[in-house]
Amino acid sequence: MVQFEARTSTKAGRVVVALAGECDLAARDQLVAALREALDAGSTVTVDLSGLSFLDSSGIHELVSAHRTATRNGGALHVTGASGVVAQVLDLTGVAGLLRP
Template sequence: MTQFEARTATGTGRAVVSLAGECDLAVRDQFEAALTAAVRAAPEVLVDAAELRFLDSSGVHTLVMAHRAAQAEGRRLHLVNATGVVAHVLEVTGVADLLRPPGETGGNGRG
């Protein structure tokens, strides 16, 4: 069984979704629900991937769809702190650039 956790903290104008474990097809619905709720809860969503060890194409797809949903509502979704294989997947797919917060340059987060 895949170990995955998406914890959401909501503050003034921002929701932070902290990811941990492995994000793959088995947890896609859980991941999508967490991002959808965060986008509805705040005008800015920050996805923190510091504790995420694995991300497959279904996770990448979910991030892109959440980003598009946020944009459609006039909201923003960004991803930070990706490292290792997760950062690599985001970079080679171009999603790192798509979800990079304004003002951040090259590399995604710490990795």
């Protein structure tokens, strides 16, 4: 399996960042770069977590930071596709409610 991958695309006027693999401290810089690129490309960003098998506090922090940046700039950032342990982490931290579309 891929350690971590972030792919950005545009679909129906929305910017989508698809994450795959394990999002931990080692992937933080790559995640930050992908989220910044996405926020620069559009006001509405969807982060697809369906390919993610692990998410730690550094990933949560960056998703919340990107959400705050998007909101401050009049846009939105939401996550979709979380399952398993990734969905559990989002729920346990209370971030799921913040980032749901």
